[in-house]
Amino acid sequence: MLNKHQFNKMKNENNKIAMITAYDYPSAKMAEEAQADMILIGDSLGMTVLGYDSTIPVTLEDMIHHGKAVKRGAPDTFKVIDMPFMSYHISMEDSLKNAMKLYQETEAQALKLEGSGEVVGTMERLVHAGIPVVGHIGLTPQSVNVLGGYKVQGKDKDTANQLLEDALQIEAAGAMALVLECVPRQLAELITSKLTIPTIGIGAGADCDGQVLVYHDILKYGVERLPKFVKPYYDSNKALGDAVKTYVQEVKDGSFPEEKHTFTMDRDSLPEK
Numbered sequence: 001m002l003n004k005h006q007f008n009k010m011k012n013e014n015n016k017i018a019m020i021t022a023y024d025y026p027s028a029k030m031a032e033e034a035q036a037d038m039i040l041i042g043d044s045l046g047m048t049v050l051g052y053d054s055t056i057p058v059t060l061e062d063m064i065h066h067g068k069a070v071k072r073g074a075p076d077t078f079k080v081i082d083m084p085f086m087s088y089h090i091s092m093e094d095s096l097k098n099a100m101k102l103y104q105e106t107e108a109q110a111l112k113l114e115g116s117g118e119v120v121g122t123m124e125r126l127v128h129a130g131i132p133v134v135g136h137i138g139l140t141p142q143s144v145n146v147l148g149g150y151k152v153q154g155k156d157k158d159t160a161n162q163l164l165e166d167a168l169q170i171e172a173a174g175a176m177a178l179v180l181e182c183v184p185r186q187l188a189e190l191i192t193s194k195l196t197i198p199t200i201g202i203g204a205g206a207d208c209d210g211q212v213l214v215y216h217d218i219l220k221y222g223v224e225r226l227p228k229f230v231k232p233y234y235d236s237n238k239a240l241g242d243a244v245k246t247y248v249q250e251v252k253d254g255s256f257p258e259e260k261h262t263f264t265m266d267r268d269s270l271p272e273k
């Protein structure tokens, strides 16, 4: 398993960090077998596996449940897990307790928190307590209703400057990496060059130190529309959908099961009646 120093070294040597989300045992196993450098147990699981239309309904218990499954599928990969909506905002005491529970029960290697401002103080306390932290700025889906939709962030001088300031503060708070979501590549490049910690981009261009995408998006698995920044590497909806349809059809028309799927015995051993 890679560690914080090795991720910094990758940044310095321009070796890209490949990160992918995972939410359960099979996706985690696949990510580990593919030698992903980092796995994100993202609260995007609210959409990808729980069917909500945002990350807002996701609870700490949901994250723990999925985090444990990912740990079993990818025991040897560095795992980052999201603190869910409002689990790090109510009070410092609640935030620290929630962080401790998530960190201890899932055995992930780091926690990810969205946002800046007051959240930076919480990040500092977590790092001080010994919990590695990853930041996440730009489009922060837990604040989608404040941002007014899933849109590119930081396109003008003021917001670009704010994002750079936020990035520097997050680094100063002791974060080990920073996710940049949906920001123009020029801004992501600038932030990446100003930070000593790695940036992991999603919709932030090729100049970030690493990339992260959602497992279900790259496989087109259960998702219909994909954002511009996603490259689909497979069409699971079609491939798996066809397989399931064929199974249902074959049961209905009697062509499944065949002899080779069937156990047999001597008729003599059957009960008399």
Ligand code: KIV
Binding pocket: 021, 040, 041, 042, 043, 044, 045, 082, 179, 181, 202, 212, 214
């Ligand atoms: O939850 C998630 O999948 C994320 C990534 C999109 C960065 O936070």
Ligand code: NA
Binding pocket: 042, 043, 044, 055, 082
């Ligand atoms: Na997330």
